[in-house]
Amino acid sequence: MKTQPSWLYRTDTGVSPYHRMVGILTDHVFDGDSLLSVKRGTDGKTILDAIRIPYEQWRIDPDTFEFLVNEQPVEQGSVVYLPAAFPGLLNIASEKVRAAKNVERAAASRVRNPTPTIVLQGDKESNLGQKEVQKYVSAVSAARRDPDGAVMYLPNEITASFHGDSASDLFADERNQLRLDFANFLNLDPESIAGSKNASTLKYETDGSQQTALANRLTFWTAPIEAALSMDDVVPRGQRIRFDFANTPTAAGGDTGPYSED
Numbered sequence: 265m266k267t268q269p270s271w272l273y274r275t276d277t278g279v280s281p282y283h284r285m286v287g288i289l290t291d292h293v294f295d296g297d298s299l300l301s302v303k304r305g306t307d308g309k310t311i312l313d314a315i316r317i318p319y320e321q322w323r324i325d326p327d328t329f330e331f332l333v334n335e336q337p338v339e340q341g342s343v344v345y346l347p348a349a350f351p352g353l354l355n356i357a358s359e360k361v362r363a364a365k366n367v368e369r370a371a372a373s374r375v376r377n378p379t380p381t382i383v384l385q386g387d388k389e390s391n392l393g394q395k396e397v398q399k400y401v402s403a404v405s406a407a408r409r410d411p412d413g414a415v416m417y418l419p420n421e422i423t424a425s426f427h428g429d430s431a432s433d434l435f436a437d438e439r440n441q442l443r444l445d446f447a448n449f450l451n452l453d454p455e456s457i458a459g460s461k462n463a464s465t466l467k468y469e470t471d472g473s474q475q476t477a478l479a480n481r482l483t484f485w486t487a488p489i490e491a492a493l494s495m496d497d498v499v500p501r502g503q504r505i506r507f508d509f510a511n512t513p514t515a516a517g518g519d520t521g522p523y524s525e526d
Contacts, residue, residue, distance in 0.1 A: 269311065269499065271302075277315050287316040288346060289485060293450065295319050296352030299331065300344040308341065311498060317343070346492040349484050350449075357449050364442045371434045376409055383425045390421030451484040 275281055284300075291298035299322050303313040322333045331338050331345070353361055384400055386392045392400075400422060407416045418424055447454040486507050494504035 265503070271311050271313050272505070275315065276303075276313050279315060284314070284316050285489075287318075288489065291316075291319050292346075292348035292352065292485065292488070294352050294354050296350060296355055297345065297347045299333075300346065301333070302342060302344055304341060309497075309500075311344075314344065341497060344492065344495075344498055346489055349451075349488045353446070353449060357446070360442065360445050360449070364446075367435050367438050367442065371439070374434055381426070382408070384418075385423050385425065387421040387423070392421065451481050453481065 271281075273281055275284070279287075288298045288300075298319070299317045300314045301317050302311045304310060305312050317333060322331060324330070325332055325337075331343050333343070350356065382404060384397075384404060386397065400418075404416060404418075404424075444454045446452075490504070490506050493499070499505060
């Protein structure tokens, strides 16, 4: 259409249409749906502006199926619901999300304490109290984080033993496996988010067929948004909204026909 709905490219709020869409996609990735608050014209139909409602501020009443914003029912036609193509990572992959956070914590701990685990053992005749033991543990822990922590001094009544190794890969295998799992959940090519690549996969960036495959995967995310925004409560009957990929190297695929006037 020569005249585009203005709310698609401008807004009266402080959130740009680009960041509005980023918020919608964030909702889709993690929660599986999103909600827009819309301002309509005097005819009660034409949308003049739209803003994303933060996910934590709205829900669907399971008994009445009404939309509640800040626990208050909304007026008819004041919101537009945008469901995603899957329920969201927090609903179907919560254990993977927790595992990813645990791996990051473990990696951070390894960085802070890169040497093997140290066990401090008191001599049988030392008679060290709990406070004295804790003092030595804290001192050794602090010394390990010091640039010169590889060298330390212990009194005669305490001996130190080392357990494990000082591997410095920072759980690279585990982190890459998690990237693979999340890529499968999000319908992405694993190579597109790989943390480390060998020489045989570096050609991916310039392989046109791979770029096309990745672009086609975008419809998993764009098609649900296009469908929701093409409903009769958003645009007049006979019109539909589609993403314009004209500025990208390869337009996303799909079965909705070319980007031209119907």
